[in-house]
Amino acid sequence: MSTLPSDVSLLAGITASLRKAGCVFAEEEAAILAASARSAGELRAMAARRADGAPLEHVVGWAEFAGLRIAVAPGVFVPRRRTEFLVAEAARLLPEHAVVVDLCCGSGALGAALHAAGKGVELHAADIDPAAVACARGNVRGTVHQGDLFEPLPARLRGRVDVLLANVPYVPSDQIALLPSEARDHEARTALDGGPDGLDVLRRVAAAAPRWLAPRGRLLVETGEHQTSAAVAAFTAHGLTVHVASAPDYDATVLIATLPRPHPAHAEEA
Template identity: 65%
Template sequence: MPVPLSPSALSSLVATLRSAGCVFAEDEAALIAATAVRPADVTAMAERRAAGHPLEHVLGWAEFSGLRIAVDSGVFVPRRRTEFLIDRAVALAPDPAVVVDLCCGSGALGAALAAALERVELHAADVEPAAVRCARRNIGERGHVYEGDLFTPLPAALRGRVDVLLANVPYVPSEDVALLPAEARVHEPLVALDGGGDGLDVLRRVAAEAPRWLAPGGSLLVETSERQAERAAGVLAAGGLVTRVDSCEERYATVVTGTRAAQPAR
């Protein structure tokens, strides 16, 4: 049960967060109060937040696509803009669907898509051990989570069977990582942020292998920035995929989709 805070204690918590630069101090205080189970937890959580830790790491969870996703310290925090990628994936997924979530982080994307689809065979993978542990908690019995680099740990039996391949790969150019907010730059793994020289290095690796894993008519979906979208689409096209770019102004999100051509009828 959440710890009850007196009005004065709640006001003090808000003041602490506001003095630390939290723009939405009242909202964050309410979330901390609703999550803490002991008075000591409130103090510890406020101290961590004031020290610059992401709110989601402080709470131990993030809201994503209507789900409460466990997010451990050191694990990439799922962004609300990425819900647009889930919207696009739901629109493309057949029933039943074989889904793979690469660079899965907390497993938020795979968990959200599994919750949205009636019948799904879900597989997820990440190179970070902490992320894999977190993803296994979030995905649970709805799928399988593997530790390893991109496609390497996936079962060979998935080749040519994947209907929806989610690949929320890092896409921040290396020289721009230093410009990220400290919450991300300091507290999230670099491997989840740094996309190489132009931000598309990991995407190139995914696009090169994706056609061998996708089923005929299957799609690879990736998030990217608006300014990278054309080049990202070119990367997918170079891998033999038919590309499409979709944007959502409300979420400030851009998704590039590459679809493997369906086999011609005989």
């Protein structure tokens, strides 16, 4: 920006306005805004948007995720730090030259991070939200499809997916109103609302996944700790074996479902 970060009075004023608005990490956020703004006027405007409740990532246009800078547009789901645990688990299981699919991809952060961690990855991502798709196309080194879950994917991927990431919405509908304003008012509801018990989209993914996974292919999904038993049941009902991984440091629960053997649906759907 044209105004130097050493302009103590300007930064002090920005920090004070953010702190007054309730930003817990006001000094750190002020520094990020200052590094992103191209002028003092732009910095003030960005700080005003943040003070009004816009997510910091939407204001500056990017989010840090798994060591990457991911472009994030207004209205697009901001990747959470807890989801880095899902990516780490997927990377641990990733074979060379894997076919990877990132469903409900949002900004494409998960697919981008896993692509960076792998070797020779063929990556496909999909989301129903046009804004998310446009954002992901700028982040993902692969093909981004627009549509509902598996519907837009090429048929040639059936039975070939080695790692399927599905960061599905899992907040119960009646709890959306309890979310922080940054999520509730600034992210697409389709990226948050998982239906009455939060598992509607997860069940749809579980039902269709065996037709797309390769033998011994893995499906990784993040869910709430209190939803684990019901989510496991949804996967096992469709012939998947499930391992539950948790990381208290991330406040994250990830289900890793495996297709143990060729599924009859492969032949029917090919």
